[in-house]
Amino acid sequence: MRTREVIDCHTLVIGSGGAGVRAAIEADRYGETVLLSKSITGKGGCTTMAEGGFNAVLREGDTCSVHAEDTMRGGAYLNDPALVQALVADAPARLADLVSWGAVFDASADGEVAQRSFGGQSFPRTCYAGDRTGHEIMATLMERLRGSGVERIEETAAIDLLKDGERVCGALALNKKGEIFAIRADAVVLAAGGGARAYDVSTNSGTGTGDGFALGYRAGADLIDMEMVQFHPTGAVYPYDARGRLVTEAVRGEGGRLINTAGERFMAHYDAKRMELSTRDVVARAIATEVLEGRGTANGGVWLDVTHLPAETIEERLPVMLAQFLRFGVDIRKEPMEVAPTAHHIMGGLRITPEGQTSLPGLFACGETVGGVHGANRLGGNALADTQVFGKRAGEAAGRAPKRPAKIDPAQVEAQERRIAAFFEGTESPDSVKGCLQQAMWSGAGIRRDAAGLKRTLATVEELSAAPLRAATPRNLVECCGVQNLCTISTLICRSALLRPESRGAHWRTDVVQTWDARTSPFGHTHISRAGASIEEVRG
Amino acid sequence: MKTITFTIVRFDPESDRAPHAEEYSVDVHEGARVLHALHAVHARDPSLAYRWCCGSGQCGSCAVRVDGDPALACITEARNGMVIAPLDLPVVKDLEVDLAPYLGRLPAIVPGGCAGFPKKKEIEAIKPLRECIECMSCVSVCPALKVTDFAGPTAMRQELRLALDPRDAGDRVAEAVEKGLFCCTSCQKCWKVCPKEIRIPGKAIEKLREIANRQGLTLPRHAEVADLVRTTGRSVARTKETLLEQVPEVIEPYGKVRATVGFFVGCMYNGRLPETALDMLEVMRRNGIRVVIPHEQVCCGSPLIRTGQTTFLDHLKRRNIEAFRTRKIDTVMTMCAGCGSTLKHDYTTPFRVMDATEVLTAYGIEEPAKLHLTATYHDPCHLLRGQDVRDQPRELLKLVVDTFVETPNQCCGSGGGVRAGMPEEAAALGEMRGEAFEKSGADIVISCCPFCEFHISEHTKLPVKDLMTLLREGYEEKDRRKTSEP
């Protein structure tokens, strides 16, 4: 294993989802920018999969302060208020950028960008392009990127951040041939997306192996609230291989009913007022409870029924869902869908300033890789806005970073070369280690958590982390790194979850009795880094 | 769990001389997709290279060929016995192909058009063109791309998307012409394999050609054809006695009348190949089909629609529809694949339209004698994909020859105005077709389209005949055999 060459640039952006491409477009204005992507540029990640929409305050009657309050309430007041302010203040301008670059959002009758209602929001502020909003945003960004000077390195994964003392000064990258490159940069933007693939049942893209969290952690960055994993209440259950695939919230928005095997509309027992349209955490917990208490289907789900709606409504408003289920032999006009919760979004991540600066000099981050924006529970439509707001901010801050002479630490490069070479000597199949890990995380660090289960899971994860993974060919090296990263973030999730002795937002501890609610909680962020782990306690 | 056995075409250009097929048996769950079958193989043989990301049909990473045709691996159900091969593009390894050059051909927006959000009407026009997930399935099957430097179907989709957007400042139509707008043969293959069913030939290429027409960019040869239609009602000049000049308005069958159909003749059968049309009429007579042929019918307009010259189309449509409507005809039969497809898709007709092969298989035919021939069949694009007529001609052909052999399907290169406008491309595709037929082991090529027949015969040593001519020969042979019987 020899490191091939050194690529030199001003800004290196890692990840080509919505956040990464936005950051690269911005950074390109300040100097030579390289966009490194594990997938073909724009094809990996979750941005392109997003269906619902993008939240921005556009119309009279809505205000940024209301958007901020909705976001904080939805996030169980664990959000970083400065980040929320930045999110709501910039979202309209970032949406305008997309529009000026050619985005084809749906239009309202009055010729403006149309907006619809989404869960947990006091105003219809979610902009959309049918049920393929993320794809529209990615297509727009890719058109813009193609017209820019950004150099793209594709199907090549960042495997370690390079450091010059405390500063991050680039990254090592590994391509499909098993060749390692060093990329030296004055500033690095980490935008490698989320990591909900740590769970057996997940909505996420195959590239979502949590590389951003793992790279940041290994380089010494501070991560916050890693225990906060959003479980979307409605994921597909059948066929087995499609388990977890998102069944959009719009189904419930259109009037879909959740029914258990006893034929009850069970949300009445959990949130009689909002019923199916309660927040994601509440609905996910309700479904999990029904299944656990024996009122679930043989496949471990409940029914989501729209058969009471006119067939035309279903055809017109839910065409993608109709087609998706028909492909699997279920006609949702006539039969109910079978659904269960699915791991969807990691709210925690690298701690940043509103400018996207992480706790490490030279390292910026944006998108799902960062923590603090969404607190303990993300509102639908806020993540796409987040990619654009913080993508621009991080790209700009990185672009403005001063030029610095290169100094790559040979010891670090050699250590990585040895790590990669060792995979050829390994014995364990990465596919099977990943499978065990996902099962363990799903059953022990999923929706319902308690200390004993988390500790057991942590032990399993640590054991799996030590497995000597085997790369049969150079192409399998990136897979091995991905599985190691999944192990790393699983450890971070379990350790952080053990630190938080309360139920809050998506984090549900069944073994603690608490006397406070989100607003009066004595706890703040959890922090985890190579230096240690802790939870902020609010005194006074 | 169930066990499936299937084949993957594998190839490592760095170490293998040629691709080879390998068979695998794996356990998969009920309802598994091709992608999951590939995962199962990969778990056992990690050297298998294939791409995927979203697993839900949204990123366009995973397109492969399933039993010959492109499909998304993450969407298509895995079947026992399937054959998985890479797209017909340069292979990187196994199922991974090099997409970068094609992705690089997609034009980017040039800001500087009018600012602000487009009108609702403009948005609605652009939306269907935005669903592309850049999987390059369309590019991998496009015949024009194989012989020219055409930028490809999805690049044309993108050109129109930009042309329709007031925010874009580029000169898209001129650019599209430069990138090969007139290379498309309108073979319809691209959208048939498109996972998002984006009708690029009809909804993008023809629309761009229409704008090109308004900007004076129509090819001179295409403009000549339009002039001919305008002045004569026909797209080919009269060089000999036409069919309509030779036949009465009603042709009664020999025996009992089993059905009555109207016959839409089309310019090629009327002016160039009337003998073939007469063969068809003879076959109809023999099978109890009464044929009504209104003499005031004119060109269907296909040569105009395909080349974007649609200004006087409505006049042609009205005249043709009236010709049949006033005679109270409920079924109009076409014989030319192009006319049939045009009548079925570009017209709103008060009657149903059927290809002659559909008519014959629907009513059943008297068996002809089997000719001592090994025949292969060329699917006309506008019959196979334009009208979904695949089995009927094969059924009929098998009745009249000893042996039938398949030749893998591809466009012959004559459609979409390419034969007239891009003769070199048409010839190159014709040559490819000729070679394929000669390799098939057949001693005759049969088709059902005057354009294909005409074009292919210029590019193969084998005789090329229309199916109706062959059926007629089959009946004549039958009669001969009967009379020579003692």
Ligand SMILES: Cc1cc2nc3c(=O)[nH]c(=O)nc-3n(C[C@H](O)[C@H](O)[C@H](O)COP(=O)(O)OP(=O)(O)OC[C@H]3O[C@@H](n4cnc5c(N)ncnc54)[C@H](O)[C@@H]3O)c2cc1C
């Ligand atoms: C099915 C689904 C539907 C959703 N719907 C919505 C919605 O309607 N509204 C909303 O606001 N949010 C939605 N979300 C959430 C939202 O899509 C994501 O949070 C957001 O898009 C994340 O963007 P990102 O740019 O941070 O990361 P991603 O888009 O995930 O991109 C990550 C990128 O990093 C690359 N990468 C990863 N590791 C490496 C590495 N080691 N080296 C180099 N590159 C690497 C990947 O290839 C990829 O290009 C949805 C999510 C899912 C899964």
Ligand code: SF4
């Ligand atoms: S219709 Fe045929 S020739 Fe035209 S772009 Fe599509 S595949 Fe290519």
Ligand code: SF4
């Ligand atoms: S047009 Fe269809 S087939 Fe072609 S790249 Fe786009 S999605 Fe794929």
Ligand code: FES
């Ligand atoms: S994996 Fe994304 S389209 Fe199939």
